Amino acid sequence: MNQAEVSKLVSQLKTRVNPRLRKFRNPKGPEGRLDKLRKTVTALIKHERLELNYPRADEARMYAERLISDAIRYGDTHRTTMEMADYWLVEKQLVHKLFKVLAPRYENYNISYTRLLRAPRPYPGPEDEKAVLELRGNPYPPLLPDNTSNKNLIHNILLEEAKKAYRAKKYAEIAAKIDGVEVPVDLKVSNLNLEESSSSEVNQDDSSSKSP
Amino acid sequence: MNSLRKIIRPVKKCTILSYRRLLSTYSEESARQCEIFATEQKKQKESVGRIEKIEVQYEGQPENSVFSMNKNISTPYDCAKHLGDKIRDRSVVALLNGKTLWHMNRPLSESCILELLHYNFPNPAAANKVFWRTCSFVLGAVASDAFKDNIEIHLHSFPSPNVKSGSFVYDIQIGLDKWEPKNSELKVLSLEFIKFCQKQYPIECLNVDKKIALEIFKNNPHKSQQIPDIAAHNSDKITLFKAGPHIDISRGPMLPNTNHIGRITVTNVIKLDTDIEGGSIYRFQGVALPRTIALNHFAYGLIEERGKLLNSGRIPGAHGTLNEDNSFVAHVN
Numbered sequence: 001m002n003q004a005e006v007s008k009l010v011s012q013l014k015t016r017v018n019p020r021l022r023k024f025r026n027p028k029g030p031e032g033r034l035d036k037l038r039k040t041v042t043a044l045i046k047h048e049r050l051e052l053n054y055p056r057a058d059e060a061r062m063y064a065e066r067l068i069s070d071a072i073r074y075g076d077t078h079r080t081t082m083e084m085a086d087y088w089l090v091e092k093q094l095v096h097k098l099f100k101v102l103a104p105r106y107e108n109y110n111i112s113y114t115r116l117l118r119a120p121r122p123y124p125g126p127e128d129e130k131a132v133l134e135l136r137g138n139p140y141p142p143l144l145p146d147n148t149s150n151k152n153l154i155h156n157i158l159l160e161e162a163k164k165a166y167r168a169k170k171y172a173e174i175a176a177k178i179d180g181v182e183v184p185v186d187l188k189v190s191n192l193n194l195e196e197s198s199s200s201e202v203n204q205d206d207s208s209s210k211s212p
Numbered sequence: 213m214n215s216l217r218k219i220i221r222p223v224k225k226c227t228i229l230s231y232r233r234l235l236s237t238y239s240e241e242s243a244r245q246c247e248i249f250a251t252e253q254k255k256q257k258e259s260v261g262r263i264e265k266i267e268v269q270y271e272g273q274p275e276n277s278v279f280s281m282n283k284n285i286s287t288p289y290d291c292a293k294h295l296g297d298k299i300r301d302r303s304v305v306a307l308l309n310g311k312t313l314w315h316m317n318r319p320l321s322e323s324c325i326l327e328l329l330h331y332n333f334p335n336p337a338a339a340n341k342v343f344w345r346t347c348s349f350v351l352g353a354v355a356s357d358a359f360k361d362n363i364e365i366h367l368h369s370f371p372s373p374n375v376k377s378g379s380f381v382y383d384i385q386i387g388l389d390k391w392e393p394k395n396s397e398l399k400v401l402s403l404e405f406i407k408f409c410q411k412q413y414p415i416e417c418l419n420v421d422k423k424i425a426l427e428i429f430k431n432n433p434h435k436s437q438q439i440p441d442i443a444a445h446n447s448d449k450i451t452l453f454k455a456g457p458h459i460d461i462s463r464g465p466m467l468p469n470t471n472h473i474g475r476i477t478v479t480n481v482i483k484l485d486t487d488i489e490g491g492s493i494y495r496f497q498g499v500a501l502p503r504t505i506a507l508n509h510f511a512y513g514l515i516e517e518r519g520k521l522l523n524s525g526r527i528p529g530a531h532g533t534l535n536e537d538n539s540f541v542a543h544v545n
Contacts, residue, residue: 154340161376
């Protein structure tokens with residue numbers, strides 16, 4: 001079989017591609033649909049974060065992902081990619097942004113280049129579902145609270161302690177394997193050490209709280 | 213129609229039974245304690261007399277503002293109510309003048325600068341400690357209510373809250389020898405804990421004289437033994453906290469409401485080796501997270517596993533002082 005592998009002909013996207021495209025019915029037919037999406041994709045590349053109705057955001061996301069991945073894959077010397085960029089970006093100065101800013105930014109990403117979040121809708125008001133579509137690595141403040149990087153949050157403290165306990169257990173097992181016969185003695189010693197270290201922490205904590 | 217009635221009748225009986233069971237769980241002892249507590253609270257409220265105004269400067273989100281509040285009547289919680297639902301519900305404890313931690317439901321006695329702490333600060337150590345202490349307190353309430361009537365149970369104490377020890381603790385004396393809890397029993401305790409928190413009891417705070425505290429805890433040998441010692445360190449006053457039907461001694465502060473506690477597991481009950489008379493002391497351990505912090509079940513499972521190890525907190529003995537003792541006012545480190 002001398003057939004090219006189809007999966008390698010197009011860039012593999014990191015987002016879900018809908019099996020059936022949305023129609024976005026309008027008087028101009030399919031061309032009008034693409035005009036709408038071009039407008040959204042251009043705005044996304046320009047502003048990096050948009051609030052949209054959910055269907056439009058979901059649909060435009062697929063085209064934006066494909067455009068960026070092609071720009072990374074083929075670069076700005078590839079004729080077809082340049083034509084696609086010319087078609088999808090209504091404002092032509094954004095072609096430069098696509099190849100010179102976004103392609104280097106996403107070069108080493110192994111996750112999607114865009115992010116889609118469901119947004120609240122005004123109540124009472126129109127019942128359309130809302131969404132926020134953004135390019136990753138944008139300069140705006142984050143939309144979601146950051147629960148992972150702060151080590152002082154209560155769940156992070158607890159997870160850190162769980163990690164320490166797990167490691168102590170593993171070290172004890174390894175030590176037991178090495179020493180062979182002296183298994184129970186070693187286990188006891190390691191446990192004691194662990195308890196001592198943690199109780200000393202407690203004492204420090206107590207004394208600091210009482211001292212003032 | 214008759215057949216329908218036949219179906220409904222047993223259900224009706226069931227509900228009456230369950231009501232009876234609900235009523236019976238509020239023991240006479242806790243009813244007696246609550247009555248004394250309520251009388252004392254009423255007395256203290258009436259002794260305020262003429263209403264005076266104090267000026268409370270609030271610093272923080274959404275904007276700094278000044279409130280004119282009532283002396284010895286208004287609480288930090290009342291100030292938080294002026295700042296909107298979001299601030300009111302997330303506030304854990306108040307910080308007065310940048311150094312004193314103050315229970316949210318305790319009346320303010322003088323003009324001050326007020327800050328409201330929550331779990332998502334860059335350094336939420338104070339809020340975490342308050343959360344952990346309240347979990348210990350509620351664990352005592354749950355455990356004292358969960359056992360059958362023929363088993364004698366006395367709360368002893370809980371060590372100073374330390375999140376780094378991996379679990380919160382309550383040491384309790386139970387009239388059982390060599391009890392090792394099954395998984396199903398721990399699950400029941402966890403469920404009771406969840407039910408208690410879902411009732412959304414506001415946690416009240418009261419400073420009382422030594423005499424009244426001794427009267428409240430006259431049936432608990434450990435607490436009545438601890439009270440004179442605590443009072444000696446706190447100008448003859450004892451700080452009591454009350455959530456629903458349960459009253460306990462603690463220096464505080466605590467959460468404003470039990471609905472702050474989200475995910476809960478009672479992880480283990482371990483028999484302690486102590487010289488305290490009257491029966492064996494068991495260490496009840498658990499882990500919990502605030503309602504506002506969402507964690508996936510795998511990560512929470514790791515925390516639960518860690519919570520099963522014996523907590524390193526001080527083991528109570530017949531002699532020596534308490535850890536969770538004296539003054540009401542805890543200082544920020």
